Amino acid sequence: MRRPNDKARPGAALFVACLVLAAFAAPSSAQAQTVLKTRVRDFSDYSRVSIETTQTLAFGFERSGAVLRVKVDSPTTLRLQGEPVESRVVKSLSWAKQGSTYILTIEAKVPSFNYNFYTLSNPFQLMIDITPDAAALPRPSEKPASSASRPPVSAPATTPASTPAVRPPASDPPAQLAPLPPSAKGVRTIVIDPGHGGLESGAKGRFGTLEKEVTLAVALKIKALIERNLAMRVVLTRDKDIDIPLADRGALANNNDAMLFISIHANGSYRKNSNGSEVYFLSLNAADEDTRRLAYLENNAGELEQKIGEQDADELQMILWDMAQSAFIKKSGQLAEFIQVELNALLGTANRGIKQAPFKVLTEVACPAVLVETAFISNPEEERKLANAVFQDNIAQAVYRGLLNYIRLYSQE
Amino acid sequence: MKQPLTRTQVITLASLFIVIVVLALAFFLGGREERVVPPSSVLKDLEGPAPAVEGEGQKKTVTLFFASEADGLLHLEEREVEAGPTPAQEAGRVLDELVKGSRVGNLAVLPPDTRVRQVYFTRDGIAYVDFSGELSADHPSGSEAELATVFAVVNTLAYNYKDVKRVFILIDGTERESLGGHVRLDRALFPNYSLVAQQP
Numbered sequence: 001m002r003r004p005n006d007k008a009r010p011g012a013a014l015f016v017a018c019l020v021l022a023a024f025a026a027p028s029s030a031q032a033q034t035v036l037k038t039r040v041r042d043f044s045d046y047s048r049v050s051i052e053t054t055q056t057l058a059f060g061f062e063r064s065g066a067v068l069r070v071k072v073d074s075p076t077t078l079r080l081q082g083e084p085v086e087s088r089v090v091k092s093l094s095w096a097k098q099g100s101t102y103i104l105t106i107e108a109k110v111p112s113f114n115y116n117f118y119t120l121s122n123p124f125q126l127m128i129d130i131t132p133d134a135a136a137l138p139r140p141s142e143k144p145a146s147s148a149s150r151p152p153v154s155a156p157a158t159t160p161a162s163t164p165a166v167r168p169p170a171s172d173p174p175a176q177l178a179p180l181p182p183s184a185k186g187v188r189t190i191v192i193d194p195g196h197g198g199l200e201s202g203a204k205g206r207f208g209t210l211e212k213e214v215t216l217a218v219a220l221k222i223k224a225l226i227e228r229n230l231a232m233r234v235v236l237t238r239d240k241d242i243d244i245p246l247a248d249r250g251a252l253a254n255n256n257d258a259m260l261f262i263s264i265h266a267n268g269s270y271r272k273n274s275n276g277s278e279v280y281f282l283s284l285n286a287a288d289e290d291t292r293r294l295a296y297l298e299n300n301a302g303e304l305e306q307k308i309g310e311q312d313a314d315e316l317q318m319i320l321w322d323m324a325q326s327a328f329i330k331k332s333g334q335l336a337e338f339i340q341v342e343l344n345a346l347l348g349t350a351n352r353g354i355k356q357a358p359f360k361v362l363t364e365v366a367c368p369a370v371l372v373e374t375a376f377i378s379n380p381e382e383e384r385k386l387a388n389a390v391f392q393d394n395i396a397q398a399v400y401r402g403l404l405n406y407i408r409l410y411s412q413e
Numbered sequence: 414m415k416q417p418l419t420r421t422q423v424i425t426l427a428s429l430f431i432v433i434v435v436l437a438l439a440f441f442l443g444g445r446e447e448r449v450v451p452p453s454s455v456l457k458d459l460e461g462p463a464p465a466v467e468g469e470g471q472k473k474t475v476t477l478f479f480a481s482e483a484d485g486l487l488h489l490e491e492r493e494v495e496a497g498p499t500p501a502q503e504a505g506r507v508l509d510e511l512v513k514g515s516r517v518g519n520l521a522v523l524p525p526d527t528r529v530r531q532v533y534f535t536r537d538g539i540a541y542v543d544f545s546g547e548l549s550a551d552h553p554s555g556s557e558a559e560l561a562t563v564f565a566v567v568n569t570l571a572y573n574y575k576d577v578k579r580v581f582i583l584i585d586g587t588e589r590e591s592l593g594g595h596v597r598l599d600r601a602l603f604p605n606y607s608l609v610a611q612q613p
Contacts, residue, residue, distance in 0.1 A: 196594050202554050203558070265556060268553050270520045270558050271520065274485055280556070358602065359597065361594075373556055378555060
């Protein structure tokens with residue numbers, strides 16, 4: 001994967017990027033058509049045009065006023081397939097062919113803008129972020145032009161102290177469920193859960209570092225990485241120092257139809273020497289619980305048409321919920337493994353492996369879910385690392401890379 | 414020929430009958446006032462007073478689980494406690510010993526000021542253990558610490574009492590989501606022997 005450009009490149013410019021070999025074999029037939037799927041999504045400060053295809057493309061850019069042209073050379077026939085454009089920034093997409101070059105014309109609603117681009121592979125994706133000049137950004141017509149009109153997915157803050165409130169006050173956690181903006185329909189949501197918060201500080205380091213502070217800082221970095229690089233929406237269970245019950249964290253994921261749930265923690269132990277990183281996914285006390293479930297269902301199968309008592313109904317509800325969660329265990333384990341590999345590679349901490357445990361927050365989530373224990377805050381050496389911004393960047397990068405590998409694995413589904 | 418009963422014999426038989434009736438009434442009705450009333454609605458499935466343990470008042474060897482600084486796993490440690498009078502009361506004393514900590518250099522996994530408020534065993538194999546608030550208030554938190562605490566308690570009870578299949582941990586008489594943000598306490602938990610060191 002190429003890293004995104006940090007700076008916009010205004011003015012007419014031509015970039016020709018010859019990219020690595022396609023991971024997916026392109027159709028070799030002369031009549032073969034390659035479909036380019038396009039999407040336009042609005043984020044808080046910019047709009048993202050994404051182009052996805054099974055074939056690695058060589059492309060370049062040319063800008064003229066409010067128009068950006070993406071030129072693509074391809075020996076095969078390219079066909080554009082996209083949803084209607086509904087965006088605050090992008091007016092239209094059009095597709096044309098000049099000789100052997102295909103041209104995607106992106107017309108902006110604003111007279112001046114900057115753009116960044118980056119690519120992902122497997123499948124090939126070209127992401128073009130178009131950021132209007134501040135004065136040119138039109139506000140949504142249905143809302144007054146004020147700071148309150150910002151969409152719920154806000155730009156991530158770099159420090160917890162300066163974090164903007166992206167959700168209503170903590171007094172009513174279920175109300176924090178941020179609805180998708182209309183233009184973001186179809187965008188998959190990932191929920192990142194910074195562990196602990198508020199009065200519940202989590203584990204404490206000898207030098208005073210609090211688990212809740214580390215988890216929030218790391219979660220914000222992960223959110224920034226994902227939103228910068230993937231066409232995905234990230235919802236944080238908290239973006240400031242507040243108490244959120246574990247059940248509400250799961251409910252937030254479920255109400256946002258999250259595809260993944262990643263809880264970030266720093267470990268703590270009675271042992272002074274405990275160290276290293278590990279990733280947990282849910283254990284349902286597998287063998288015994290399964291036996292109990294089967295026994296219950298077998299014993300009651302013939303009676304289900306009869307009226308079920310209140311107590312039995314509760315028990316049945318719990319069993320059905322456990323069974324629903326067990327459907328995600330395999331994917332959760334896979335995600336845990338991918339993240340664990342990257343933690344080992346990037347952090348230099350001891351590999352404690354992937355593990356299963358009956359963690360409450362994971363039991364509440366109806367999608368693949370993992371809990372990342374980044375390092376031990378109870379170990380003075382690792383506490384110092386956890387408080388370090390570069391180490392936190394590396395944790396975020398490891399989680400992001402693990403997530404990317406997971407998405408690639410399951411992208412065909 | 415059968416002789417009619419004398420007056421003395423009739424009085425003796427009548428007295429005997431009355432004594433038997435009184436004793437029977439006392440036997441069947443007299444115990445009612447001694448029934449234990451569970452203090453919490455959580456404990457609605459309680460059976461009556463548990464049968465007395467054999468050898469009440471004698472010492473009994475039990476097995477406790479403590480964490481090891483060396484490998485982080487739970488290690489078994491034997492200790493003598495006073496037996497009976499009921500399994501639940503005895504289990505309370507076993508957990509008191511768990512709070513006191515190891516005598517062979519392993520790590521205590523419950524905060525030292527924690528008190529065991531009450532222990533109940535139910536018919537369906539669940540042990541309810543009610544700890545004082547110190548269990549969570551003084552707990553260092555962190556996944557490893559929580560797993561050690563919770564499963565030292567669960568394993569200790571399941572290991573020593575074959576009728577205990579699962580353990581429900583309460584704090585100050587109430588159900589909690591978790592101990593410190595990790596391990597669920599809203600269900601009765603099965604023992605987890607994967608956290609225990611293999612015996613030599």
